[in-house]
Amino acid sequence: MRGAGAWARLCLLLAAAAQHSRPQLSERPVFTCGGILTGESGFIGSEGFPGVYPPNSKCTWKITVPEGKVVVLNFRFIDLESDNLCRYDFVDVYNGHANGQRIGRFCGTFRPGALVSSSNKMMVQMISDANTAGNGFMAMFSAAEPNERGDQYCGGLLERPSGSFKTPNWPDRDYPAGVTCVWHIVAPKNQLIELKFEKFDVERDNYCRYDYVAVFNGGEINDAERIGKYCGDSPPAPIVSERNELLIQFLSDLSLTADGFIGHYKFRPKKLPTTTALPVTTTFPATTSLKPTVALCQQKCRRSGTLESNYCSSNFVLAGTVITTIPRGGSLHATVSIINIYKEGNLAIQQAGKNMSAKVIVVCKQCPLLRRGLNYIIMGQVGEDGRGKIMPNSFIMMFKTKNQKLLDALKNKQC
Template sequence: MPPAAPRPPVLPPLLLLLLLLLLAAGARPAAPPHRPTFTCGGVVSGESGFIGSEGFPGVYPPNSKCTWKITVPEGKVVVLSFRYLDLESDNLCRYDFVDIYNGHANGQRIGRFCGTVKPGALVSNSNKMLVQMTSDANTAGSGFIAKFSAAEPHERGDQYCGGRLEKPSGSFQTPNWPERDYPAGVTCSWHIVAPKNQLIELKFEKFDVERDNYCRYDYVAVFNGGEINDAKRIGKYCGDSPPAPILSERNELLIQFLSDLSLTADGFIGHYKFRPKKLPTTTVLPTTTTVPATSIVKPTAALCQQRCKRSGTLESNYCSSNFVITGTVITAITRAGSLHATISIINVYKEGNLAIQQAGKSMSAKIIVVCKQCPLIRRGLNYIIMGQVEEDGRGKVFPNSFVMSFKTKNSKILNALKNKTC
């Protein structure tokens, strides 16, 4: 009996995916197939091509920063589509992330991405785009592979959107508004700039963006300032309820709209106007309680000597709180007079800038109870928690914050509040 023919080598799944992508793009692997090499950054040009993280599909190295400069022919724009994404997951993408910029130097950031949820197609406003991947010292993944291609601006027709708005008042809307749904795979950024001594008031008249509890797929994000900086993010919105009116802190606002490659919806139209910095005395704005960050490490005695008694109701505390969640206390550690807790989230009713971490289907957030005994929370129990947010995304709970035990019957009123315009 003749010996059995040797079995061909089995390719790892990620390498097989990579080879299929390259074949689809017209590239021929050598025979036998060899592993394509991706280095840390580079300068690439042409009508189309692929870029990938260093060592893809192997684990990317720690403590690295890699930059790719992409150029397509003059008169065209760059379209970047992620085919695979696997970076350390974090709600604010603070650890490992990929940044995409217009142009090659000092361009506006189109977006920052991490985790495993691929964004929709990203489009530059010129024939140049910069991609930068940063990793820290800890958790890593397989990285990313993305295809870039050249497109005529008019090929995207009414999908081409965004721009700089400098008139004293104006409107902006999703592509195709109001005739039909916005398209899939679109990124739009509107940069509103007022004179130095004025602020910007923003209102959404109609609003319908694919609903998701955490706005992971299609969303509108609004930022104070002219760049996409999560520390300056005012809010991230989706669903069919218009966000509450927004007033900028200074003379610049940035609005980013992103749709992924699946479901779409009607979209939105928003209006803005400039207004003097000095507000009329008749104007009442929502107030929030803020305390210097240093008070979290060493709370003042006066603050923690307040009588620990919950005041107001769910309704009266909802609008003045940056975040509103329900969850189970899974860790509680005392540090310098404060309680540092990890909350396993049951539901999010108001996210604000709270950093929500996802591992599989479970979501969690970190909060600091500034005065460890007030309000008192215990490990293993369920609570409704309302509070403010630190710059690093941690929740802050003060003696006057609203915290109560969570019962299933509370869900009805919380769901009603979720749609409330503050």
Template sequence: EYVISRGCCCCLLPVFTCGGNITGESGVIGSQGYPGVYPPNTKCVWRITVPEGRVVVLSFRFIDLESDNLCRYDYVDVYSGHVSGQRLGRFCGTFKPGALVSTGNKMLLQMVSDANTAGSGFLAVFSAAHPHERGDQYCGGRLDKPSGTFKTPNWPEKDYPAGVTCSWHIVAPKNQIIEVKFEKFDVERDNYCRYDHVSIFNGAEINDAKRIGKYCGDSPPAPVFSEGNQLLIQFLSDLSLTADGFIGHYKFRPKKFPTTTVPPTTTTQPVTTRPIPLKYSVALCQQKCKRRGTLEGNYCSSNFVITGTVITAVMRGGSMYATVSIINVYKEGSLAIQQAGKTMSTKIIILCKKCPFVKRGLNYIFMGQVDEDGRGKIAPHHFVMAFKTKNQKGLNVLKNKQC
């Protein structure tokens, strides 16, 4: 049984059901009822098997699920293997990921929907491909020596191959953290790193809530430090353009090692202020939420001053954890800044989630302190305001100010 595909008068699609076992060299998978609205309160599992000695390459052609920063409500999980496999990613909303590649000849998709918002679901195609090997080793693996190197397949002789996924799981002793530096870096460029990219996660699995950064382009990212004793580095290339690739190095560090190598932007002594502990008292958030002072007055007493766009904002406990895409840096201090090509971003914790209140997608001036992990900390008394182009001139004047 087939239906005519939306937007295509002559394209026939099979009638999609909830899950199933699929074998063969290639095929199409769709959510239940696609392109109609998928049903609520369902859990569908598809198990793909391609011939022995091959790997599965999966590409989403269309995706429209309830959108959420952490994909908590409606989502598609993709796993390498059928049982206890590594999760290659969790997806929702309308953002199409690049190609996903299993390590063996099996892949599992699981779609979950809740009782509320729904969309048209997803349509994906899979095919069998030859695995990319280097000697007798797949790329990726577990790294647990005190220091080491990781690199893309074919480095440095030629470009990395298309359609490959490498995952390096770095594990340090309990009382240590991990520092990662890229020596050379050249990965297909895209403003949002949607196609070929490197993602680095705190912990042992792919989880957007624990992602430190996503990188592409030809500029090596700034050094990365883990929060705990485990990091996962994932490299993914889709089925189109490739590039030179990268070589990176990691080493274990004592936990109390300062987690940034960025020097202060001024030659004078940085202002020392008593840091606010993250386990702050409730009293802090009971203060009246009112911005104090002026741009000029707060500039010198702040560790960092940036303008940027809030791209993610997640509530955890009583705080808001935001990722900010940087427009300009006026005072860097020890703020940890991630770079992917020409795009820079940083992590900011707003200690009291409603004070100051910021919204995703809007531009702000942020002035605040920096914690020992290099993250910006904003308390109710710090200076945050909506950023407009007319503020640029005043900020440029402040940048040249000696504190």
């Protein structure tokens, strides 16, 4: 990424930015930490771009295009510290200038597609921590008509009682590569949103790493609020929001594409009984209902059996590092960065660059005890939402390299 080819591309980008912003072609544009930008188009970049951006910084750019138009932001280059959750160095893009909906968070070297605001204002914010840094980013903003929907424009704010949303080019041809679309659906405070996909064809991948649709409760792309992540050619089951806001994100990478999708939404009163056929099958034992779980958590924490005996009875088996732990009620929600996966089952795997992670729920938060920063072998069941479920008798142990040979042997053995 930082070789001669990348440097040559940086020089070309800087020349384009200089030509666009100044009459003197020999001048190199100077990128500072944040700023106020107005007009039909322009460039923004991390402080000192294309040099290494400084540590411990927070830079904010506020972009305004003429009234009646929307802002389109295209990243030309991005090279920030890579992390599967973008926790350290990242760029956030927001609708509006203050308290706006976050359209996306980006890090690493993957360039998102065009990002479109729902008004004539957009805010971009870059934050860096004290450690690893890269060359930063450069992006171009431009004004577009709100109803302009070419290959790269999609998404927007949906506030009517019912409506549709679809991938660019639908139904005439495949959606384009390198596109990011975000639809923000907002219902009145006392209503929920019901969502159905009529047709669905998004590049298939076991982990939905390349092209995917993600649906979130609320108005931000927030992993804790994610309802699901979908790809392939089977429409997701109907979805009903928990609140009056829903966010739909579609992303395609720079390679294969497919037909795309069309979906429909409608508002419905909160108190109406659920009419959608939500999945009812589950791999969890009956002890996950409230009263048995309370009783279960009062018992002694006891693991039985061995690696071998638990391997076949578990839905999934992985080795990983616990990177986040969030207590919720009596349970613990954890994110595990995967070192190796031996048995996947229906476990939902997320991927950002080379980093893979999975979500697990420890039903009784102290039993078994998972500590952040430590490596474990984790075996458990999988729920309909793709999260691993860890019961007090689930097999959990510290992961050591000497376990690797035995786990590899179990992986190759038929249960």
